[in-house]
Amino acid sequence: MSQRPDKNSSLRTRAYEAIKDKIIYLNLKPGDKIFESEIAQELGVSRTPVREALLLLENELLVECDPRLGFQVKRLTPTEIEEYFAIRIVFEEFVAPFIIERITREEIEALKRNVEEADESVKGGDLTQIIRRETDFHTILYQAAKSEMFFHIISRIVDKFQWLRAIGLSAPGGAEISLGDHRAILEVVEARDTEALKRLMTEHIRHGKERFEQMKALFF
Incomplete structure (x- = not known):
C-alpha cells in the first residue's frame, strides 16, 4: 500500500523553498526581519509550516533567530565570507579533473545553451534570471x-555560494x-x-569575490 503524502511536510517544503528563494x-537581504505571519499569508498556509521552514533554514545558516527580534536573514561575518570563497576554490580545483574526464557531449551542449540563455538574460537586465542561469551553469x-x-557534499553548501554569487552579480x-x-x-x-x-575556475571565483567586495557594504 502506498503511503499518502504528508500534507504538513509538503507545506513546510513549500515555505522553505519560498523563503530560501527570497x-x-x-x-530579503542580510539583517532583514522575516515576518512569519506575512509569509504565511502570502503562501496561504498557517504559521506552523513557516516556522518549521525557518528552523530548517537556520540549521543551514541562511537565517538566524534573535531572542528579541525573532527570525532574520543571517549576517555573515568577514571570516565566514572569506572561508566560503576559499572553500569554493578548493572544491572546484578538486572537481576540475573529473569534469574534464567525464563530461559528455550532451552536457557540453547544455553548457552552450546555458551561455546563450544567460546572454539574453544579461541583455534584458533580469537579475533573477541571471542568477538562475549562473547557478545552472555550475x-x-x-x-x-x-x-x-x-x-552530496557540495549540495550542503551550494545555497551559500549562490547567495554570495547573487550579491556579486548585482554589482x-x-x-x-x-x-x-x-x-x-x-x-x-x-x-x-x-x-x-582549474585556472579559469579559480579566476572566476576571484572575480566574483571582487564584485562581492564592491557590494557587501550594501548587504552586510
Whole structure:
C-alpha cells in the first residue's frame, strides 16, 4: 500500500523553498526581519509550516533567530565570507579533473545553451534570471563530474555560494564579467584542458569575490 503524502511536510517544503528563494534572489537581504505571519499569508498556509521552514533554514545558516527580534536573514561575518570563497576554490580545483574526464557531449551542449540563455538574460537586465542561469551553469559542471560523494557534499553548501554569487552579480558590470568567464570556461572544457579549467575556475571565483567586495557594504 502506498503511503499518502504528508500534507504538513509538503507545506513546510513549500515555505522553505519560498523563503530560501527570497534570500538567494535578494528580495530579503542580510539583517532583514522575516515576518512569519506575512509569509504565511502570502503562501496561504498557517504559521506552523513557516516556522518549521525557518528552523530548517537556520540549521543551514541562511537565517538566524534573535531572542528579541525573532527570525532574520543571517549576517555573515568577514571570516565566514572569506572561508566560503576559499572553500569554493578548493572544491572546484578538486572537481576540475573529473569534469574534464567525464563530461559528455550532451552536457557540453547544455553548457552552450546555458551561455546563450544567460546572454539574453544579461541583455534584458533580469537579475533573477541571471542568477538562475549562473547557478545552472555550475550545477551542470558539478553533475558532469559524475561524483556522487562530491555532489552530496557540495549540495550542503551550494545555497551559500549562490547567495554570495547573487550579491556579486548585482554589482555594476558583474553579470557581463561573469558571462565572459563562463564563455572561457566552456571553451577549455570543450578542449578538455584540465589545468586551464582549474585556472579559469579559480579566476572566476576571484572575480566574483571582487564584485562581492564592491557590494557587501550594501548587504552586510
